[in-house]
Amino acid sequence: MASELKRADRLAALGELSARMAHEIRNPLAAISGSVQLVSLRPWVDEKDQRLFSIIVRETDRLDGLLRDFLFYAKPNQPTKVKLQLRRVIVDLCALLATDPRLERVEIDNQVPDDLVVQFDKDQCSQVFWNLLVNSAEAMSGEGQIWISGGVTRENGGRSEVCIRVRDNGTGMNPEDVKRVFEPFFTTKKGGTGLGLATVYRIVETNGGRMTVNSTQGKGTTVTLHFPS
Ligand code: ADP
Ligand code: MG
Numbered sequence: 001m002a003s004e005l006k007r008a009d010r011l012a013a014l015g016e017l018s019a020r021m022a023h024e025i026r027n028p029l030a031a032i033s034g035s036v037q038l039v040s041l042r043p044w045v046d047e048k049d050q051r052l053f054s055i056i057v058r059e060t061d062r063l064d065g066l067l068r069d070f071l072f073y074a075k076p077n078q079p080t081k082v083k084l085q086l087r088r089v090i091v092d093l094c095a096l097l098a099t100d101p102r103l104e105r106v107e108i109d110n111q112v113p114d115d116l117v118v119q120f121d122k123d124q125c126s127q128v129f130w131n132l133l134v135n136s137a138e139a140m141s142g143e144g145q146i147w148i149s150g151g152v153t154r155e156n157g158g159r160s161e162v163c164i165r166v167r168d169n170g171t172g173m174n175p176e177d178v179k180r181v182f183e184p185f186f187t188t189k190k191g192g193t194g195l196g197l198a199t200v201y202r203i204v205e206t207n208g209g210r211m212t213v214n215s216t217q218g219k220g221t222t223v224t225l226h227f228p229s
Pocket of ligand 1: 131135136139168171173177181186187188189191192193195196197198221
């Protein structure tokens with residue numbers, strides 16, 4: 001208990017520091033990106049320099065994204081829990097993702113029943129499924145299938161829980177990687193941040209749930225989320 005509290009204190013202190021730090025870094029970063037975009041419009045800038053400028057803009061954007069993800073991981077917003085019709089959240093998200101090239105040839109089978117309701121922060125719930133769906137799509141090099149199912153189950157203590165499964169037929173992971181997926185900055189992707197699942201874990205935790213990952217290399221991955229109903 002004492003060490004749990006210590007960990008919570010440490011995380012809170014780290015969150016405060018990161019928030020200030022990220023704020024300090026993001027402002028000049030925005031100024032760099034904005035100035036370079038303006039200079040790149042000047043008539044004397046040739047094609048070669050244009051390319052270099054676009055690298056600066058792309059990389060400052062990437063840094064900004066990394067800071068934003070880290071900030072969210074280190075200091076998640078307090079959830080505003082509301083009753084969410086999960087099927088609806090996923091339908092809306094799929095509509096949003098329809099324009100994402102990573103999911104162009106991915107079929108999403110939303111089997112979540114209409115009446116399944118979870119107590120969850122709306123934006124955070126979308127962020128959870130967004131991260132899971134993008135990971136699944138990235139594990140398929142574009143083509144494959146994702147199944148999302150859900151229902152109410154009873155856990156050992158007799159309390160009922162909402163259980164949601166996101167399963168894909170992507171590359172899967174080896175057992176060593178599965179053990180590390182919730183570690184911040186653990187990634188096997190070129191250009192990955194390794195903050196996706198760490199953030200999902202934090203969000204699920206702060207909303208009172210828990211989650212597990214099962215995976216078989218060459219077959220696919222299943223992420224299971226549990227929430228008190
Ligand atoms: P990132 O996507 O930036 O790498 P994540 O935290 O989202 O970071 O994922 C960490 C790692 O876990 C990934 O790099 C990948 O190796 C593995 N992973 C996550 N989801 C899946 C999945 N659905 N199928 C296969 N591997 C996955
Ligand atoms: Mg990811």
